[in-house]
Amino acid sequence: MAQQKHLEILRQGIEAWNKWREQEPAIKPDLSEATLWEINLMGANLSNTNFSGANLVRASLQGSLLDGAVFYRASLFKADLSEASLRNANLTGANLSSANLHKSDLHRVILYRANLSGANLYDSTIHEANLCQADLRKASMSMARMHHSDLSNANLSGAILEGIDLQSANASQANFTNANLSDALLDQANLSDALLNQANLYNCILDEANLSGATLRGTNLNKASLIGTQLQHATLERVDLSNANLVQSDLRNATLSHCLVYGINAWDIQLEGSKQQELIISNAAAHEPAITVDDLETGQLLYLLLKQTHSQSVFGCAMPRGYLYLLDAMVAMRSHKLSPQNCASYAINPFWLS
Secondary structure: OOOHHHHHHHOOOHHHHHHHHHHOOOOOOEOOOOEOOOOEOOOOEOOOOEOOOOEOOOOEOOOOEOOOOEOOOOEOOOOEOOOOEOOOOEOOOOEOOOOEOOOOEOOOOEOOOOEOOOOEOOOOEOOOOEOOOOEOOOOEOOOOEOOOOEOOOOEOOOOEOOOOEOOOOEOOOOEOOOOEOOOOEOOOOEOOOOEOOOOEOOOOEOOOOEOOOOEEEOOEOOOOEOOOOEOOOOEEEOOEOOOOEOOOOEOOOOEEEOOEOOOOEOOOOEOOOOEEEOEEOOOHHHOOOOOEEOOHHHHHHHHHHHHHHHHHHHHOOOOOHHHHHHHHHHHHHHHHOOOHHHHHHHOOOOOOOO
16 A cells, blocks of 8 residues: 555645656655556656555656666556657566557566556657567557567557567567568567468568468568568568568578569568468569469469569560570470470470570
């Protein structure tokens, strides 16, 4: 329970409270289980204060100093914490749904199992924070900075995460279903076993990230960078990989089905044990007729040959006759489902490129 003396000082106003804090810096105020509904504490020095179980619904805490404060299972529903400093604060199990944390400092904060659904965390600093199992459904976290933070098992379905910086963050087994991660920085992040169904990762950076065992169905990875990314045992179904860069990525034992791979950069990738089918190499955005292949490497080669054919028709360049034979044979293999051995009639031989 809150200490009555501390409550009485708080009710005298912010000026009296801050003066008392200056005079008694060693005291850690106890406001636990206090009813502070819609209280105005803007700019107050509340560092190291115990708010466990307190009712701070719709409280005004803009610009307040809350470093080291404890909000264990406190209610901060629709509270305004914009530009507040909560460094090293403990908000385990707190209710921050629909709260405003715009531009707040949450460095090393503990938000384990906290409810942040619908919260505004736009442009906040959340480095090295613990958000394990947090509820972040439909939260607004665009431009937030979250280096080395722990989002494992967190629910971020429907969250707005445009331009978020999650470099080296741990989001293993997190749920990003329908989340918007366009232009996000996720290099070296751990997304193993994460759910990314229907997520938008357009133009995001996933270099050297770990997506092993992740599930991506209907995901947008158009123009994404996945250089050296781990995708072992991942499931990619109807994923848009158009113009994505997968150089040196590891797709061993992964499943790739009905994905758009137009313009993909897939050099030096590992595909041992992978299951690949109906990969679309034509430009869906330009409404081109679908041309499908059953492996990325063949798709990339066929794409390059098709581009070479286009260059010849546009610029009148001479194309080696062998390229045309190869292109014809590969298209025939897809159209008639012929095996390479049955393409002998196309006079395929080692001297094509001479």
